[in-house]
Amino acid sequence: MMTHSDPSNSFIRNEREAKIAARADQLAAIFAERAPKHDLDGTFPFENFNELRETGYLALTVPKQYGGEEASIYELVLSQERLARGDGSTALAVGWHIGLLKQLHLSGACPEPLFSELCHEVVNDGLVMNELASERATGSPTRGGKPQTKAVKVDGGWLISGQKSFCTLSPILKKFIISATMSDTDTVGSFLVEAGEGVEIIETWNTIGMRSTGSHDIVMNEVFVPDRHLIRGRASDQLRKPVPTDGNMLHIPACYLGIAHGARDFAIDFAAKHQPNSLQTPIAELPNIKRLIGEIELDLTTARTYLYHTADRWDKEVDNRAELKIELGVAKHVATNAALRVVDHAMRIVGGLSLSRAFPLERMYRDVRAGLHNPPMDDIVITNLANRALGK
Numbered sequence: 397m398m399t400h401s402d403p404s405n406s407f408i409r410n411e412r413e414a415k416i417a418a419r420a421d422q423l424a425a426i427f428a429e430r431a432p433k434h435d436l437d438g439t440f441p442f443e444n445f446n447e448l449r450e451t452g453y454l455a456l457t458v459p460k461q462y463g464g465e466e467a468s469i470y471e472l473v474l475s476q477e478r479l480a481r482g483d484g485s486t487a488l489a490v491g492w493h494i495g496l497l498k499q500l501h502l503s504g505a506c507p508e509p510l511f512s513e514l515c516h517e518v519v520n521d522g523l524v525m526n527e528l529a530s531e532r533a534t535g536s537p538t539r540g541g542k543p544q545t546k547a548v549k550v551d552g553g554w555l556i557s558g559q560k561s562f563c564t565l566s567p568i569l570k571k572f573i574i575s576a577t578m579s580d581t582d583t584v585g586s587f588l589v590e591a592g593e594g595v596e597i598i599e600t601w602n603t604i605g606m607r608s609t610g611s612h613d614i615v616m617n618e619v620f621v622p623d624r625h626l627i628r629g630r631a632s633d634q635l636r637k638p639v640p641t642d643g644n645m646l647h648i649p650a651c652y653l654g655i656a657h658g659a660r661d662f663a664i665d666f667a668a669k670h671q672p673n674s675l676q677t678p679i680a681e682l683p684n685i686k687r688l689i690g691e692i693e694l695d696l697t698t699a700r701t702y703l704y705h706t707a708d709r710w711d712k713e714v715d716n717r718a719e720l721k722i723e724l725g726v727a728k729h730v731a732t733n734a735a736l737r738v739v740d741h742a743m744r745i746v747g748g749l750s751l752s753r754a755f756p757l758e759r760m761y762r763d764v765r766a767g768l769h770n771p772p773m774d775d776i777v778i779t780n781l782a783n784r785a786l787g788k
């Protein structure tokens with residue numbers, strides 16, 4: 397009987413992290429059962445979000461003073477990586493929510509008492525949030541395009557009109573933050589919008605990967621937003637020193653690495669059991685299969701080490717966070733590209749059966765593709781590295 401070891405367990409450093417990891421593992425096991433059906437139908441996993449709510453997962457990054465767990469970035473990465481082993485779509489979707497709460501906490505952009513109200517809604521009512529910045533005309537907001545969504549100043553607030561694309565979590569978003577060009581200053585601000593009159597979901601999300609993230613379009617037609625829901629864009633913002641918050645974006649590489657780890661587990665289990673009658677041993681004993689397993693371990697070990705090391709540095713080096721931006725990008729580049737290779741190698745191990753819809757590998761293969769199109773994009777990471785080397 398072969399025993400498998402999991403080197404990722406060594407990234408759990410204390411009892412609190414062990415609890416965070418155990419909850420994510422339990423949820424991942426449940427979500428893995430449901431993932432094939434949601435993937436096939438392209439449906440949103442509402443029941444997963446009920447469990448994320450019941451287990452307190454939604455409040456992972458809510459500050460302790462508002463009843464949350466106030467997870468560090470390291471803990472966020474640990475939890476998300478393990479959750480994604482069961483279902484990448486659910487992990488990416490909830491990752492935007494917990495990442496946004498962490499970002500709002502660190503940046504202080506969301507004025508009190510609005511931030512505490514939102515946190516209480518997350519803790520008590522299971523509110524799920526997201527930031528919607530992408531539009532068809534701008535492409536990725538990281539490229540600096542100006543939103544076509546407009547915020548027109550009116551008495552006591554703003555009227556928001558426009559269309560956002562890639563709106564992950566759209567089926568359950570009661571409140572979300574959008575970027576818009578402001579009519580009075582022609583600058584870009586962000587606003588907290590509530591679902592309801594004037595807000596419509598257009599079901600555009602029909603993709604090959606991450607099919608259950610509910611990333612449809614959202615159209616806003618003259619939606620009134622009170623002044624107090626302006627998150628960024630006040631004249632006083634110009635005077636404040638910006639606080640780096642990008643550590644939250646490590647939920648992205650954590651998710652894709654988690655999907656890859658799920659593929660690794662499946663392939664190793666398969667290799668340990670599968671024994672065609674031409675062989676005296678399971679295929680795991682064959683040199684060609686061992687080589688593929690070893691290459692998977694190499695990719696996972698290097699990507700995971702860099703990811704967790706970066707998360708830990710980000711938590712600890714508070715005054716150095718602006719400098720760590722490039723490292724965050726490297727962690728994302730390394731993890732998402734490693735994830736593509738790992739799933740590919742896992743499928744080569746399993747062989748023709750890896751193509752079967754009865755197994756999770758073909759879903760994982762499609763899901764990891766999406767990592768390339770989440771920020772920061774590969775070319776930006778590489779350019780930043782080159783510029784740093786050139787002293788720019």
Ligand SMILES: Cc1cc2nc3c(=O)[nH]c(=O)nc-3n(C[C@H](O)[C@H](O)[C@H](O)COP(=O)(O)OP(=O)(O)OC[C@H]3O[C@@H](n4cnc5c(N)ncnc54)[C@H](O)[C@@H]3O)c2cc1C
Pocket residue numbers: 488492526527528529530531534535536537539561562563564606609611766769770771773775
């Ligand atoms: C599963 C998933 C979930 C997502 N969820 C969200 C969400 O919740 N909220 C949200 O706001 N967004 C979300 N997004 C959108 C994401 O952040 C990007 O905006 C989106 O994927 C479009 O990025 P793009 O690079 O394809 O677009 P584009 O910017 O249009 O790029 C298209 C192509 O042109 C190239 N290109 C464009 N501009 C430049 C440039 N200046 N220099 C060099 N090359 C360039 C790109 O590299 C790419 O090859 C999600 C995306 C995915 C895949």
